[in-house]
Amino acid sequence: MKEKVAVVGAGSWGTALAQVLAENGHDVTLWARSVPVADELNQRHTNKKYLPQAKLHPAIYATTSLEEACYNKSFILFAVPSHAMRHTAREVKKVMNKETRIVHAAKGFEQDSWKRMSEVLSEELERDQASIAILSGPSHAEEVIQKSPTTVVVACGDQEVAKQVQYVLMNTSFRVYTHSDAIGVEVGGALKNIIALAAGLVQGLGFGDNAKAALMTRGLAEIARLGKAMGAKPITFVGLAGVGDLIVTCTSTHSRNWRAGYMLSQGKSLSVVLDEMGMVVEGVKTTRAAHALAKHYQVEMPLTEQLYQVLFMDKEPEQAAKDLMLRGKTNEMEEIMETW
Numbered sequence: 001m002k003e004k005v006a007v008v009g010a011g012s013w014g015t016a017l018a019q020v021l022a023e024n025g026h027d028v029t030l031w032a033r034s035v036p037v038a039d040e041l042n043q044r045h046t047n048k049k050y051l052p053q054a055k056l057h058p059a060i061y062a063t064t065s066l067e068e069a070c071y072n073k074s075f076i077l078f079a080v081p082s083h084a085m086r087h088t089a090r091e092v093k094k095v096m097n098k099e100t101r102i103v104h105a106a107k108g109f110e111q112d113s114w115k116r117m118s119e120v121l122s123e124e125l126e127r128d129q130a131s132i133a134i135l136s137g138p139s140h141a142e143e144v145i146q147k148s149p150t151t152v153v154v155a156c157g158d159q160e161v162a163k164q165v166q167y168v169l170m171n172t173s174f175r176v177y178t179h180s181d182a183i184g185v186e187v188g189g190a191l192k193n194i195i196a197l198a199a200g201l202v203q204g205l206g207f208g209d210n211a212k213a214a215l216m217t218r219g220l221a222e223i224a225r226l227g228k229a230m231g232a233k234p235i236t237f238v239g240l241a242g243v244g245d246l247i248v249t250c251t252s253t254h255s256r257n258w259r260a261g262y263m264l265s266q267g268k269s270l271s272v273v274l275d276e277m278g279m280v281v282e283g284v285k286t287t288r289a290a291h292a293l294a295k296h297y298q299v300e301m302p303l304t305e306q307l308y309q310v311l312f313m314d315k316e317p318e319q320a321a322k323d324l325m326l327r328g329k330t331n332e333m334e335e336i337m338e339t340w
């Protein structure tokens with residue numbers, strides 16, 4: 001059945017998801033923040049800033065009007081960065097219908113409140129959190145747009161909604177699994193960006209594959225520790241929204257977070273890196289959020305702690321690596337048993 005879907009956010013991820021939906025035969029309206037981007041999408045069927053090589057489906061209709069995008073739609077899919085979620089949702093609330101199903105695909109927390117995006121959406125849209133679906137998993141827009149086989153999860157307290165989202169998005173190159181652990185899926189997607197930043201940094205410093213494997217494994221351990229404290233099921237982190245996304249972002253040069261880490265290793269300041277990137281690097285703000293959440297939940301996150309010091313306290317990355325290697329001696333099996 002053809003559905004009317006709004007995609008809110010015409011960056012790389014929103015554009016790639018709009019493409020998947022249009023290829024699946026749905027009626028897609030893509031909300032862009034800027035007029036030139038909307039015009040380019042409608043007239044040339046390209047989005048050069050965010051997906052330079054892509055030829056987009058001509059049926060994708062772009063608009064800068066949230067009302068035109070969101071009124072009378074079956075689904076609204078939020079693909080704006082986490083820092084833009086609350087104010088965007090507040091505007092969407094004014095023009096959307098009560099029965100429209102809500103999905104978000106952002107991977108971060110709200111600054112200062114450290115809330116998950118589904119909490120923010122629930123507050124602003126006055127919806128039960130359990131009705132909000134979360135799309136996550138290993139999925140770089142650059143590969144989705146090329147129809148390279150991709151697997152994702154859609155998590156929702158209401159499994160009927162998860163199945164409906166699975167139905168509209170799934171096709172031969174985009175496989176969608178439903179999931180019931182919304183907190184785990186949301187937290188896994190956000191926290192892996194911290195480890196991806198560190199992986200880019202480590203690579204740029206000339207550390208080898210041993211260090212990368214250590215980062216990913218020990219990164220997963222601290223993601224699971226914080227996730228569990230926040231109410232996630234730890235087993236979720238062995239799936240696509242945990243290990244899967246960790247692998248792709250820590251090993252792919254498509255990753256904005258990995259690239260930002262790499263650029264930092266070349267001696268650039270954080271503000272220069274973010275300026276040059278011109279796209280959202282969620283891991284920077286997420287490092288702040290996880291640092292605060294770790295304190296709040298009294299969970300040990302040594303990698304996050306060291307990255308926090310490198311990003312915000314001018315610590316030399318080499319010193320951070322040394323401090324990690326020589327921190328208090330621990331027993332891996334005991335830790336694993338405690339978390340998993």
Ligand SMILES: NC(=O)C1=CN([C@@H]2O[C@H](COP(=O)(O)OP(=O)(O)OC[C@H]3O[C@@H](n4cnc5c(N)ncnc54)[C@H](O)[C@@H]3O)[C@@H](O)[C@H]2O)C=CC1
Nearest residue numbers: 010011012013014033079080081084106107140141279280
């Ligand atoms: N790019 C990717 O491959 C993937 C990205 N994501 C997540 O999707 C979210 C969006 O990321 P991308 O599309 O990569 O970002 P992007 O940097 O490519 O695009 C961001 C979009 O949001 C808009 N935007 C930025 N600030 C805004 C504001 N204050 N108010 C309203 N709109 C604003 C920009 O105009 C742009 O259209 C992030 O949370 C990211 O982690 C998730 C999976 C894959």
Ligand SMILES: O=C(CO)COP(=O)(O)O
Nearest residue numbers: 137138139140255256257
């Ligand atoms: O979440 C992503 C892939 O699954 C995108 O990661 P980056 O934002 O690091 O590119």
